[in-house]
Amino acid sequence: MKITVKCFSQVKYALETDELSLELNPGQTTADVEERVRQRAGKKLDGVLLRIAVNRIYVKEPRDLEDGDEVAFIPPVQGG
Amino acid sequence: MKMGMKWPLFHQSRADKVVLTEIVPAPIVPFPSDNTRREEGAELVFNGRVRGTEQGQDILALEYEHYEGMAEQELQSLADETMAKFLIQDLFCRHRVGRITIGEASLHVAIWSQHRKEGLQAMTYFIRELKERVPIWKWAILVSGERVPSECVHRD
Numbered sequence: 001m002k003i004t005v006k007c008f009s010q011v012k013y014a015l016e017t018d019e020l021s022l023e024l025n026p027g028q029t030t031a032d033v034e035e036r037v038r039q040r041a042g043k044k045l046d047g048v049l050l051r052i053a054v055n056r057i058y059v060k061e062p063r064d065l066e067d068g069d070e071v072a073f074i075p076p077v078q079g080g
Numbered sequence: 081m082k083m084g085m086k087w088p089l090f091h092q093s094r095a096d097k098v099v100l101t102e103i104v105p106a107p108i109v110p111f112p113s114d115n116t117r118r119e120e121g122a123e124l125v126f127n128g129r130v131r132g133t134e135q136g137q138d139i140l141a142l143e144y145e146h147y148e149g150m151a152e153q154e155l156q157s158l159a160d161e162t163m164a165k166f167l168i169q170d171l172f173c174r175h176r177v178g179r180i181t182i183g184e185a186s187l188h189v190a191i192w193s194q195h196r197k198e199g200l201q202a203m204t205y206f207i208r209e210l211k212e213r214v215p216i217w218k219w220a221i222l223v224s225g226e227r228v229p230s231e232c233v234h235r236d
Contacts, residue, residue, distance in 0.1 A: 008145055009217035009229045053215070056150035072147060072215070078230055079144075079151075079175060079216030080128045080187050080207060 001026065001067035005037060010075040014044035024065060030054065031062035033071055048075055098170040099163055101155045103146055103177055103216075111172045111190040120169050120192040122199040126207065128187035130180050134220040134230050143227065144177040144186060147215035151175075154214045158206065166202035168193040173206070175216065 005020040012018060015037070022033065030052050038045050050073040052059050058074075065071065113123060130142050159171050172190045180186050189206060193199035218230035 006147065008147055008215065009219075012145075013229050053147075053150060056147070056153065058213075072150070074147075074215055075217070075229075077211065077213065077215055078218045079146075079214045080211045 001065075003033070003065055003067070003069045003071055005033065006070060006072040008072065008075065009078075010045065010048055011037065011041070011050070011073050014041035027064060029062040029064055030059065030071060033065070034073060037073055050075055097163055097168075098172075099156070099159045100172045101152070101159045102174045103152055103155065104174055105178045106176070108174045108176050108185045108188045110185075110188055111174075114192070117192065120194055122191075122193045122196040124189075124191045124193075124196075124199045124203050126187070126189045126203055127185045128207075129185050130182050132182045134218075137220070138223050139182070139220045140223060140225075141179050141181045141221045142186070142230065143179045143219040143221060144175075145217045145219060146175075146177045151215045155210070158209050158214065162202050162206045162209075165205065166193075167198045168202045171202070171206065175210075175214075177216065179221070 001024050003022055003024055005022060007015050007018055007020065022036065024032070034050065034052065053072045053074055054063055054065070055070050110125070117123070132138060134142070155173065155175065159173060162168070163171055168191055170192045174188045176186050187207075189203060191199045191203050193202065219227050220230045221227055
């Protein structure tokens with residue numbers, strides 16, 4: 001199955017892209033995707049707390065993903 | 081006022097509360113001050129403006145990035161929550177995104193309440209929570225022209 005990872009702020013800067021398309025195996029979770037994102041960033045996201053949103057809603061616990069899901073790893077926000 | 085006398089004023093005893101939130105890509109048009117209200121004794125207005133430095137470094141501008149779709153939902157949800165939590169009448173908010181030069185407003189909030197205390201509390205809560213949960217980020221445009229994610233630490 002395929003999911004989309006939206007990248008913002010420090011994640012975008014570290015990965016040098018706005019968006020990733022990832023192939024996952026059934027049963028893989030947001031935690032698996034976060035691990036892949038952090039690996040891909042090298043050490044650039046070390047120490048950066050990332051909140052997770054699935055389909056534009058914050059989720060607190062690792063969640064199974066489905067084909068077509070949109071995942072975002074949200075670095076500390078800075079509105080205002 | 082005598083019993084049975086029809087109250088002529090537009091805002092008297094308004095039960096309908098109004099919440100308006102917008103994320104806009106252009107300079108913020110402020111919400112107009114309202115002299116017609118008769119029940120709300122407090123009209124609070126907050127403008128957040130771009131400073132000339134980030135983390136001690138001079139900048140040319142800030143560029144605000146948002147997670148389209150989610151930022152709008154979170155902002156509206158926060159405004160609704162603030163309305164439910166505090167005794168206020170109306171809450172309007174405009175947040176600008178895109179490139180904003182020094183001195184320009186990035187955030188504009190107006191709250192009307194019967195008394196100042198509730199309005200001030202609501203304003204503080206709304207802005208503090210906005211900075212915690214609405215997916216909007218700042219990129220600093222440095223004097224060199226380089227564009228980097230801001231690492232500004234917010235203070236209460």
